[in-house]
Amino acid sequence: MGRLRGRLAPYLMILPAGLWLAVFFAVPLIMMVSLSLQEGNLIDGFRQTFHWQNYTEGLSTYGDKFVRSLWYGLLATVVCIAIAYPVSYWIAFYGGHRKSFYLFLVLLPFFVSFILRTVSWKFVLADNGIVLGTLKNWGLLPQDFHVLQTSFAVIAGLSYNFLPFMVLPIYVALERVDPRLIEAAQDLYAGRAQAFLRVVLPLSLPGVFAGVIMTFVPVSADYVNAAILGGPQHTMIGNVIQTEYFNHNNYPTASALSFTLMAILLVGIFLYARLLGTRDVLEAAAR
Amino acid sequence: MSRRPNPGDPAFLRGLTRPRLRGPVTGRRDVLRLLGATGAGLALAACGVEGQGGKQNVTQSDVQKYWEGKTKNGVLNWANWPGYMEEDRATLKAFTKATGIKVNYQEVIQENAEWFGKIEAPLRAGQSIDFDLMVMTNGLQLEKLRQLGYLAPLDHSKLPNFAENAGESFKNPSYDPGNTFTVPFMAGITGIAYNTKYVKEEITSIASLWDPKYKGKIGMMADSQELGNFGMFAIGVDPEKSTPDDWRKAAAKLREQKDLVRKYYNQDYADAIAKGDVWITMAWSGDVYSLGLEDVRFVVPEEGGTLWTDNMCIPKTAANPVDAIMLMDWLYDPRANAGLTEYINYITPVPAVQEIVKQDAAKAKGEKKADLERLASSPLVFPTERDLAKLRRYRVLTTAEESEYQKIFTPIAQGA
Numbered sequence: 283m284g285r286l287r288g289r290l291a292p293y294l295m296i297l298p299a300g301l302w303l304a305v306f307f308a309v310p311l312i313m314m315v316s317l318s319l320q321e322g323n324l325i326d327g328f329r330q331t332f333h334w335q336n337y338t339e340g341l342s343t344y345g346d347k348f349v350r351s352l353w354y355g356l357l358a359t360v361v362c363i364a365i366a367y368p369v370s371y372w373i374a375f376y377g378g379h380r381k382s383f384y385l386f387l388v389l390l391p392f393f394v395s396f397i398l399r400t401v402s403w404k405f406v407l408a409d410n411g412i413v414l415g416t417l418k419n420w421g422l423l424p425q426d427f428h429v430l431q432t433s434f435a436v437i438a439g440l441s442y443n444f445l446p447f448m449v450l451p452i453y454v455a456l457e458r459v460d461p462r463l464i465e466a467a468q469d470l471y472a473g474r475a476q477a478f479l480r481v482v483l484p485l486s487l488p489g490v491f492a493g494v495i496m497t498f499v500p501v502s503a504d505y506v507n508a509a510i511l512g513g514p515q516h517t518m519i520g521n522v523i524q525t526e527y528f529n530h531n532n533y534p535t536a537s538a539l540s541f542t543l544m545a546i547l548l549v550g551i552f553l554y555a556r557l558l559g560t561r562d563v564l565e566a567a568a569r
Numbered sequence: 570m571s572r573r574p575n576p577g578d579p580a581f582l583r584g585l586t587r588p589r590l591r592g593p594v595t596g597r598r599d600v601l602r603l604l605g606a607t608g609a610g611l612a613l614a615a616c617g618v619e620g621q622g623g624k625q626n627v628t629q630s631d632v633q634k635y636w637e638g639k640t641k642n643g644v645l646n647w648a649n650w651p652g653y654m655e656e657d658r659a660t661l662k663a664f665t666k667a668t669g670i671k672v673n674y675q676e677v678i679q680e681n682a683e684w685f686g687k688i689e690a691p692l693r694a695g696q697s698i699d700f701d702l703m704v705m706t707n708g709l710q711l712e713k714l715r716q717l718g719y720l721a722p723l724d725h726s727k728l729p730n731f732a733e734n735a736g737e738s739f740k741n742p743s744y745d746p747g748n749t750f751t752v753p754f755m756a757g758i759t760g761i762a763y764n765t766k767y768v769k770e771e772i773t774s775i776a777s778l779w780d781p782k783y784k785g786k787i788g789m790m791a792d793s794q795e796l797g798n799f800g801m802f803a804i805g806v807d808p809e810k811s812t813p814d815d816w817r818k819a820a821a822k823l824r825e826q827k828d829l830v831r832k833y834y835n836q837d838y839a840d841a842i843a844k845g846d847v848w849i850t851m852a853w854s855g856d857v858y859s860l861g862l863e864d865v866r867f868v869v870p871e872e873g874g875t876l877w878t879d880n881m882c883i884p885k886t887a888a889n890p891v892d893a894i895m896l897m898d899w900l901y902d903p904r905a906n907a908g909l910t911e912y913i914n915y916i917t918p919v920p921a922v923q924e925i926v927k928q929d930a931a932k933a934k935g936e937k938k939a940d941l942e943r944l945a946s947s948p949l950v951f952p953t954e955r956d957l958a959k960l961r962r963y964r965v966l967t968t969a970e971e972s973e974y975q976k977i978f979t980p981i982a983q984g985a
Contacts, residue, residue, distance in 0.1 A: 324689070325622035325716050325968045343980065410845045426785065430846065431831050513832045514984035522983055528686025530975055531713075 318537035328534065336538035344522050344539065348546065351519040354433070355502030358440035359448075362497050363490060365441070366448035370489075374456035381457075388449050400439055400510045404430060407511075431513030439507035444500065448493040455489025456482070491558065499547050519543055621693070622968065624718030627749060632722045636890070644671050645892040648684075648703040650879070651676040651836060652859055653755070655912040663908070664899055670892045678704065680792060680835045685710035692719040692884060701887035702896060704754050707744040707878045708794050708963055709971055711751070714882070716968075720750040721883040727894045728752065730901035738957070739918035742878065744965060751880035752897050755855070755915035758949065758960060759795055760874040762842055762852035766864045775802050775870040777849060779822075784829045788841055788850030791833040793978040794963055795875070796823065799851060800978075802872040802961075809964050816977045823981050833982035854949045855915035867949065869959060876960035878918075911941065914950050923951045 318336055322328035341348070373384045391399060406413060407429045417423045429435050459482055467477040505520030512518075519539065527536035654660060654674060661672045678684045684705070688698045692714075705711045714720050725732065731752050739753045763772050767786070778787055778799070790796055798808045800819030811819075831847050839856045841847045842865055857867035881900075883893045900906055903921035910917040911926060923945060930941035944950055952960075966974055 323968060323972055324713060327621065344983075347983070408844050408846060428785070428846070431785075514827065514830055514982065517984045525979065525983065529680075529682035530979060531686060531689060532975075 314537045314541060317533050318541050320534045322534070324531045336534045337542060340535055340539045340542060344519060347517055347519045347522050348543070350516070351502045351543075352546070352550070354437055354440060354508075354518060355498050357437050358444065358501045359494055359498045361437065361441040362445050362448040363493070366445060366452055366493065367490070370449050370453035370456055374453055374459070375461070385450075385453065388446050392446065396443060397506060397510075400443065400506055403435075403439060403442075404510055407435065430511060431516070433512070433516050435511040436508050436516045436518075439511045440501045440504060443504075443507065444497045447496040447500075451492035451496065452486060452489040455486040455492075459485045487558070491555075494554070495551060499551070502547060503543060621718070622716045625715040625749070627722040632724050635721055635885075636724045636727075639891050641670070641891045641895065642889045643669060643892070644673065645702060645889050645896060646673045646675070646700045647893075647896070648675055648677050648700040650678045650704060652856065653704065653879075653913055655908070660900075660905065660909045663905060664896060667899065667905075668895055670895065672896070675700075681706050681708050681710045682792065683835075685713065688719075688884065692886060693717075695886060697886045697888055698884055700884060701889040702881060702883055702893040704879050704881055705751075707742065707880060708792075709966060711744065711880065711882070712965065715745065715750055719885055721885050721887060721890050722749055723752070723883070723894065723897075727891075728898045728901070730898045734901045734903055734919050734921055736918055736920045739878070743962075744878075745880070751882045752901070753878045753918040754881045754900070755910075755913060755917060756876060756878040757915045758854040758869060758874050758876055758952075759790075759798070760852060760854060760867055760869040761849065762857045762865055762867050763849040764842055764845060764847075764864050765866055767845065767848040772849065772866075772868055773871050775799065775872045778851070779803065779826050779829065781829060783849055785831050786846075786848040787826070787829050787831060788838045788847035789823075789826070789830050789833050789982075790838065790851045791835055791982040793975060793982070795851065796833065796982060797974065797978040798875050798961070798963070799823075802870065802874075805872065807873070807961055808875070809962050811964060813970070813973055813977075816974060820977045820981060823978075827981070827984065853915075855913055858914035858947070858949055859912075873959065873961050876957065876962055879915075910950065911944060914944065914947070916950060916952060920951075 316330065317328070319330060319332050319334070320328040321331045321333065321336075369388070373381055373388075377384050405411060408414065409428045409430065410418070414423065414427065414429065418425060418427070463481050463485075464477050467481045468474075472480065502518075503520050505518060505524050508516050508518040508521050509524075523536050523539050523543070526532045526539065653676070658672075658674060661674055665671055684703075688703075691698050705714070725748070731748070735752070739756070741747055742753075745751045761772055761775070761778065763777075768783070777783070778789070780787075789799070797816065797819060800823040801808045801811055801815060803822050804815070804818050806815045806819065832841070834841065834850070838847065838850050838852060839860060842850050842852070843860055843862060852867060854867055857865055881893075881897050883890050887893060900909070901919055903919050903925055906917055906919045907922045907925040907929065910919075910922050911929070926941055926945040930938055930945055933941055
């Protein structure tokens, strides 16, 4: 009996997580695949047809939205790295005993709803609002200049909203860098730049990698920023999926589009991991 | 399969997970077998869904069966659109005073399609949506609610005020024959609003929405019916009599405009025109009237505008339907309706209100008097029969037509 229990122990330990994954990930995923291969409408019902046309039609109608989403995702991720890396570096090496306070400041926006924060940008950046209106009154900007409903506004909104997801993993990676390694590099006649490029940067890459996954994936699928800050030329694939699902009750097409997006992102992430030559970076980042 | 399994239905989840609980898991192979069983269960579950349509025809006995044993509970949850009730909720307070029913009023509906998307799944599963009364426009989604049997059939013996006071054009409408499921809340006109601070000409034609002069300052609506209607007006077609061929031509016309349009709006166009983010936009009559801005003017373009009706209806799963139908009827008392009309400035389905507004104006003083006089004589709030003749209605679409219609018009608001 005792031996049986011993053999069961690992399975029992994995059971909660396994059930969680099965119920909240595997089941919905399989239902989504099945739904994406159906045809019909709400009134007459949906039939399982096992035809792929939802995928081909989705890609041909909305292919440009996929490209745009990935492009915006990429730009916002790059912006996030550019802002987050120096911030994390400063907190990790110069934060002193106030480190946790600075990290708290980074997380502070999370205490206000994501939607609310995005909507308030709409007020701040209104064509004749407090910023642009004032600058226009001073004659510093032409009357028809606007920020809202431009791709700049969408990418800025995305970067703003997902920045903390980039700061935290990079900070964790940098925090683990032993300052004595930098001293050792300098003892071996490395300049400051060289010590950074050859010691600190490689050691922090797993953090950057984790940050990229945590921002690029949700940013590419986001629809809130494009809906609030963008115009018709800035629709992302998330908006299309949301409209197809909620507004047109076209569940099969919405599922097919979601699945396509997921596949593209997964392939992208694996390619990225390969290119970086760090197959075990995820593991390293989790350590 | 008779019923679509709902992923959120506890019984369905139990059914899926039961094999797991039958015996202890002893080896990797069993785990795989369980996974296989789950897969098979899903394959069975996913073999399609039968249609639920055709429930719009109800008989007197259906009505009786629904209302049998239902009683007044003293509370009512009402889902409505923003701007459809006085800020101080005076009408609701008066209702509570008259009937003792407490109203929990929420402005949760921004767009018909989006709202329908939210309530569709719980209604399909026969679950409560936590609202007893909601307001929907006479469009595609209301038609779906009717056909799918998601609405409570109204017991007209409980609606004496409606029978007595509703205007003739609001009774027995084509979108809900016999007022089986709905009674109108308010009606309004879709036309053009423009800000005279930036637009230095008088706007009379829908063509101004295609004027390159206003590039980046033009607003259109995202709703595919509203948008489609304006596309059809622009090519000189009456939406009510349009054919799929007209739809394609209208869509092509709307695509020409794509680069000029700042955004395809839901409710937020009113905010945008007030702030000057757009200068000229598709708009709803009452919104513009309520903005009360001197610079923002509303016109019904000479090509035509649309007349729509927002309707009160009761979801079938409502917990307090008796309270809801009492409110419906109470709003058809002209005195009760007058205060609301004076605030929201849409077309009231109770014509007797105009007399009351005139009387109120005679009693009022100063600014309030001018406001009420303006209202009583406003063609936007009390349109004449001649005005009404200029307006067109939404086309009622069959299920097959709808999917074609959506395919043609929805990508436009998505920028495609």
